[in-house]
Amino acid sequence: MFHALQLESVDNVATVVADIAKGSVITVQAGARAVTLSTLESIPFGHKIALQPIKRGEVVTKYGRPIGRALIDVAKGGLIGAHNIEGMRGRGDLAIQEGEAE
C-alpha cells in the first residue's frame, strides 16, 4: 500500500493519494521501489511532497520534467504547491518587467 507516487526517478517531488497528517510516516512508491518519508506538514490528497530539500530557485521536477522553480527553501517532507513554487512559462508578468510585452 502506498500513500504517494514518485512518477520518475529524477523527480524531487511525489504526489500524495490520500489526505496525510503532519508528522506521518508515509510510503512513497517509486516504480517497483518503495521508500518511507516523514511529513513536516499536512499534505492534502493530490498535492505534492518534497522528497529532498529543495533550495530557493531550484527547479522542481515531476514526470521527469521541470514544472517550475522554488520560491523559498523547502525541507524534505514539506508541502510543495502554488504557495512556494512558480511556473517558468507563459510569464506575461515577467515579460513586462523584461520589456518583452508590447
Add this chain to the structure above:
Amino acid sequence: MTFLGFPRPGNLAGTRNYILIVPAGRLLNIAATRVSQYVHGTKCVITAGENGRHKKDRERLARIYVGLAKNPNVYATVVLGAKKGFGYQEVEPYNLAHEIAKAGKPVEVFTIEESGGLERLVEDAIDLTRRYVHQASLVRREPVSMDKLTIGVKCGLSDATSGIAGNPSFGKAADLLIAAGGSAIFSETVELIGAEQDIAARCANAADAKRLLEMVAEVELAAKRTGEDIRAINPLPSNIAAGLSTLEEKSLGAVRKAGTSPIVGVLEYATQPSRKGLHFMDGWQSSFSLPMSLAAAGCQISIYQLGGDDLPSNDPPMLATNTGVVAPLMMITGNPRTASKAKRSIDFSSGAIITGESTVEQMGEALYAKIISVASGELTKGETIRYSDPLEPYFLGPVF
C-alpha cells in the same frame, strides 16, 4: 473488433443518427432553435456568430458548421438563411450547403426570402426535417470495423489524478483503437506549454513537429501579451486547489491522454484528418468550445476526462453538457472521490488506479470496451439530459 454504426456515404459510419439544423448566420439562430425544438432527433448549432469578425474567424465558424454537418453522426442537414447572397460569404447559406453536399448526404437550404417570412421558413424547414428524421430511422446499425471510429478527448478540471490515472487510461484506450485501425484527436494548445518538446518528438513527420511547436509558441506569446502570469488564468483556481501548481505541471499531466502512438497528423482548428491514427488539433480547451470543435473535425464520440477533486461534494454539475452537438460527450474520471460524488454524471471511472487496485493497462482496456458500447448506441449520462450548454467557436480575434 467491430462497433454497431449507421452506414454513411464515403465508407463512413455514425455512432448517432441526427438531422443537423445549421443557421447560416446568427440571424437564423431563432429559426434553427425553433425547428430543432419541434422536431425529434435533431441538433442545432447556436453561436454568437460572425458579425464584426475578420475573415479567418468567419472561416473558422464556417468550418464548424460544415464539419458538424459532414460528421458521420449526421444523416442530413437543413441550412437556414436570410436570402441568397446575404451577409458574409463564408456563412452564406448556399455556400455552406455546397460544401456540406460534398459529403454525399442530403442537404437542403431554406431562406426567409423564398419562404415568405421567418415563421413560414420555420414551417417549411419543419416539414422537410420531419421527413428527413423519418428517412434516417430507416437506416439500421450494422457491425463496422474500428477503423471507422474517430474519438476526441479533452481533460477538464484537472487534478493530480488526471495525469496519473485518468489521462493515461484514455491514452491506453486510444492506443488500442489506433492499433485496430481507428483514430483519436487530442487538442488544447495552451496545455502543451511545458510538454511540447516531448509531443513534437512523437510527430511522424518533421513539418508536423515544426507546425505544432509554432502553434504552442503563438499561444504562449499571446499569453505573455496579457501582461499576466498565465497561472492567474490557467491552471484554473480549481486546478490549483486540487494540487496542480503550475501550467507546466498541468500540461505534463494533460498530454498523458495522447497515449504512446505516433502522431501522424497536426491539424489546424476544426479541420478533418486525412489519414488514420493519432492527431493533434490546434484548439481552445474550453468545455463549451472543444467538444464541438472535435466533432467538426470528425470525432463521432468525445471523451471528457474530468479531475474534479475541487467540485462540490454531492452531485456536482458537469463542466459541459452536450457541447459535442452531434457527438456524444462521455464523462470519465481517474479520481475515485469524483466518481463517488458525481455518480449521476460519470460514465466511467479509472479511480481504482490511484487506490492501487488496478492498473492503467486494465482501466484502458475497460474504457476501450465502454467506448465501443457508446459508439454502438449506449447513451452517455449527459445524453439523457435535454439541455445543451452555449457553444463557443475558437476565434482568434480581435473583433471590430
